[in-house]
Amino acid sequence: MKYFITCLLAAATTATGFAQQSSLRLWYKSPASATTKDGGIQFKDDPAWLQALPLGNGNIGAMVFGDVNQERIQLNEKTLWNGSNGDNDNPEAAKYVPEIRNLLFQGKFKEATALTNKTQICKGAGSGHGNGSNVPFGTYQTLGDLRLDFGKNTPYTNYQRSLQLDDAIVRVSYEQDGVHYTREYFVSAPANVLAVRLSADKKGAISFSATLDRPERFTTKAAGKELIMSGALNNGKGGDGMKYMARLQARNKGGQVTCTGHELRVNNADEVVLYLSASTDYLPQYPVYKGRDFAGLTAKALQAATALPYAQLKQAHVKDYQRLYNRVSLQLSEDTSDDIPTDERLARMKTTGNDNRLTELYFQYGRYLLIASARKNTLPANLQGIWSNKILSPWNGDYHTNINVQMNYWPAEVANLGELHLSLTNFIQGIEKPATRSARVQFGAEGWCINPIVNVWGFTSPGEEPSWGLTTGASGWICQHLWEHYAFTRDTAYLRKVYPTLVEAARFYLSWLVKDPETGKLVSGPASSPENAFEAPDGSNGSISMGPSHDQEVIEELFTNVIQAANVLQQADPILVKLQEAKANLLQPQIGEDGRVMEWARPYPEKEPGHRHMSHLYALYPGYAFNEANTPRYVNAARKSLEYRLEHGGAQTGWSAAWVTNLWARLKNGPAALKAFNIILKDKSAANLFNLHPPFQIDGNFGATAGIAEMLLQSHENMVTLLPALPAEWKNGKVNGLCARGGYTVNMSWKEGRLEAATLHATKGGGCQVRYRDQIVVLNTEAGKDYQLDALLH
Template sequence: MRYYLHYFTLFFLLSSPVCWAQENNTLQLLYFEPAEDWESEALPLGNAFIGSVFFGGIHQERIQFSEGTLWAGGPGSNENYQFGIREGAWKHLSEVRRLIDEGKLNEAHQLAQKELTGVTNHNKEYLSDFGDYGAQQTMGELFITTKHSDKVEDYQRVLDIKNAEGTITYKVGENTYQRTYFGHYPSKLMVYKFESKLPENYTIQLVSPHTKVKETWKKNTYSFQGEVSDNKMLFETCLKFDTDGKISFDNGKVEITKATYFVMYHAASTDYLNDYPTYKGNDFIKENTKSLQWVKGKSYETIKEEHREDYKNLFDRVDLHLGDDEYIGMSTKQRLLQYASGVKDLWLEQLYFQYSRYLMISGSRPGSMPLHLQGKWNDSTNPAWAADYHMNINQQMLYWPAEVTNLSECEEPLNDYIESLVEPGKKSAKEFFNARGWTVSTMNNPFGFTSSGWGFPWGFFPAGGGWISQHLWEHYAFTQDKEYLKTQAYPIMKEAALFWVDYLTENENGYLVSYPSYSPEHGGISKGASMDHQIAWDLFSNCITASEILKIDQDFREELQQLKDKIAPPTIGSWGQLQEWMEDVDDPKSTHRHVSHLYALHPGNQITLNKTPDLAEAAKVSLNARGDNGTGWSLAWKINFWSRLKDGDRAYKLFQRLLYPVKFEGIKSKGGGTYANLFCAHPPFQLDGNMGAAAGIAEMLLQSHEGNIELLPALPSTWENGYIKGLKARGGFEIDVEWEKGRLVKAIVKSSNDKEVKVMYAGKHQIVNLKGGEPFEVSFK
């Protein structure tokens, strides 16, 4: 069978067919064979709550799914679970600092690793390698089996990101088959429809790695209730069927016979509730019942139309055009291969940008959990790095494109989640650092683990709270929602700033420094890592501005201003580099993936070409030393760095490098890159590379971090003609930009309110007075 499918793959590559039933929509991923590998080939769908992937198998379809709240570990897994807290750890802080002051860095590191690490418990009963810290969990897989002859024709597997729908089409003899899948956010349902021209028979079975508690079949609805073995988290997944065939249930399997169609409406929920300290209490059975009631009295077509309207309300806000589809009908896998060989494919580049927005919409909507390392897509009970919320770059990068690509609503789950970290984060601040406010370090789970990780240097990053708080400010900066700033963002930011008020310590030169500190995952213990200082400076700046806008907290604002002016500034080292530490010890031969000391360049704004040209040049020196290779997310961050440095061709070179094929037969790996399904390869799969690259593309075309709007600041020479419509700029602006032969043709600027703004292009600027809601055309001729 596999041989036969490869034959047809070759046939369709040569004949370049137009996709059946796709309405000439070219914003799609296209394949001519089923997926065999989950990570690199299966295609993702989601309704923000459930993430599923489909393989498109012919005799047996496989749909794997996870639900964002299903986790192992946490309070239910261990009666002594203490959220990683090591009580009284702060009592060793002064000794660690004394050892650092005396130059005894190894002894300081050993003591910090012994006394300042978070606590986890391990035994063979835990599902995760990380013990009672836990890990995000797959919920199960659906297998839909039908019996075909081996002769398959016209097979296509498509992910249509314009409509957020997956389809499989093929022929067997006189019968034609089509499957259509999508996630329906309003109802929290996944929807799967199987159709055939002639009647067909199917067997459907749910398989879960978790303990079965109860299984029922009633009124064409199947329910599987289970629990996670190590923490007893309860969950339910339900399948409601609609068919013109005969349906029955026996021994855990649903049988459908003589059907020209059937639809599965898929609901899933758990008893998790983001409520510290128990994290239990959600009525998951009631929640699923409510979801399934949504379809009552509605046709499949009505539900599909609801889904499209809901999705396109977000997706259609931004339109990027770099070039026409010159290879329409060629598989996405083949396009990646030829792209890697040097063939120009501008359409593939714009697809990648929009694919990232598709994943954002599919994985993060109001009311859902935020994206984790793998978004909402996880097929394991023991995934890499727990598929958790990594706060030393990854979680932040996941949401970089949300605001600028006009998906502010998709940022809300992160902001709400940050709010839930404040209470447990205060305990971590107190017990580890004897500080006020709240903090979170590298590892974070949905059970309030805000402690240091259990190994140094990677596990120690108290700046995580300050960095993730930047997203709260950015949401205001883009939306101008003052009520949100007052009631949610500023109170959380203020508490994060209080931690740094207490933790920063004056050094022998009169500067405030962070110590002990570790530059994320690179180098040893120090006094202190530049990134910490840049984050504290950024956080204080945002709090000062917010308090001015809200006209509150004048005394606190003045205190922050005084402290901010004393924070150790970015420093240029002996070989012209931006120093990663207070000490001038950077290794010019290091190509480490983390370039954390460039935070002030991006996503911060302490370093810019216009305001701090010498520091910007030092950032270039550091970037050049680190090189253009790296893991997937590292490549994506470098795209943003070079965009901020206005070097569009260098940013573009890194984008091309990010699209290098990974896990392709006969292709030698270079490390990070892109899988055949366009998931970013760290490797393994992490979603942060997809999101970081989308943000980087936006940075090439529009920047607003200096308080003005700059058009095409880092346009690559390869993108000679094109347009982008609907990007957002800080200040509440929406921008359309068109260019030809590498030069701006026109730009349309809109604001929700009457406002004055400076618009810049190619060294020129205009002061524009906007009327709320009225588009204004800007021209630089």
């Protein structure tokens, strides 16, 4: 049934000003260096690090261990990479592409694979097969450690360590030798410093030494009243590369502070505040990538921060953070008690199977982590967000573009953090120049193109092995994020800025696509379906083919978005006619005899039926070409494909389970979506709730947060759908501030599984359809107005 509402209903509050229903925190009864419950998970990472609590402001990251006698604060600066820029495009590659295509069309997969493996790779060492620490590709690295040695070894009691999500502050408290000690830690975005306040309830009770170190390539020395750690990383070519610096100062009440040799020492103080700034000489400007005044920036940051009273610095931090965090609240549990430590609550999931309060925490923790690791004028969140304790981060901590960096930003728009998306947008536009070179040199094509591994040095070539390193569909996938920010905000000034980048990505595919001699349709290739393999008709193991469904889906979506963008901006570029023609002639994803979406253009048997990637289901999520309104046949086929993948052991990694959560949500199956999410809590979460591949990858945290939102609100079918995949376990609840495409935010509550109240806030205005179950409300909205959706409650 449809209801038409044209009157404007003023609401008491706007949809973006709601505070969290109840305070959420991660908390523990012991330091990270002590033994805590981990549910039996065998970590590949340092177990203590996976108990530490993360802080960040998009530039500086910190992991707080909270040890009583010897505190460790592990540090990151998001631009800190070893390696250097270089020429990795293979000028010999393009001339072999036609021959490889012909071999694939002829069914000669063994020969095609051999030629692809030999020719369609980067020049040089590439990523070092995931070990970029000694090659120019480089790796994201730890900045080092701030260590506080209190010179004690006496017992302590009443210990508590927590991360409060509503103010982004880690707190530690304990009693030792008859003194009650408290600590506060936060990383301020306005001041760009880490601040640590140590206090006690007795005068003169605080004494410690502070040092700065890292595993290699550093010098730490006192300079006046501060401690400075500095150095230069390996450039991968036998010389020095990126330079960095961290500065530490202290301000005390009572006692003395001295800075000599390699340490800062505090003696008999009543209270101490430590301030740390950090920077590198990295500038995100191709091709040099150097020139930032890191020494001057760190000095100015400390000078400004230490000139403020601590309370004022803290207040500015909280205000800046809450401006983002407080936009969304979620309540799924009627039990808001906070008497069970997080690690114990997580371990309890093994037997309970579901914990709505823990789900609330995980959802908001994902939003917290995105705020902490991505800000508008910083690099994007990488494979580990901003947090890595290694010289060689897993998979180099780079920007994997066959799902991982994209998954990092899945919650950005729907979870009301849209401006954080711009860190990815700016990065995409920043790599367009080297990617244009890659398209021309590596593939002999126009436009720009990237492949699965991208770093901060402008590496846009294929990897060293085509089976995982040759995925030209990555360009189209990452371009979805350029479009999605417009789809949610309707910001035409933004769209005008990114439109040329979208066009040039589409231009690449126009020159890349070729006609399949059997079907006459346009196909992409040679291409993989990340990162799966098949049994080829000639009996060989294959990963490269022509027209895999993933590429076809991504390319069609990009062409559609460019055409839509041109209409919005009233562009009349001649390329638009070519895009329309090519789109009409694209090979569509095929449905096999068993009713499943085929991963490849032909019915090749999968080598790994339970593969972690669900690449052929891109058009279901995060794309939305497969939808109930327009393509129900594909929706049914996608459901069968997902069921088959899971029956054979799929979703075995943390991020893959997050993807499955979103896929089930799009299929409107709340019970299955919740089951996939709960697998993350039961089997793929560290004590500090970091998501485990394993090892730790932050994309699973972000993907799961997006999945929870997708269960509650969808807007991909040209309408706003309320509670599309509500599981029975969430029978009562409310959510405020989720965002929908078209420039809308939604507040709603439900009881006994049925919608109880709902309000839509229009930021831009225009026609809008809102759906709940079989009822639809048609609205003619005006910018800045709220609409109560009472008609949906009948």
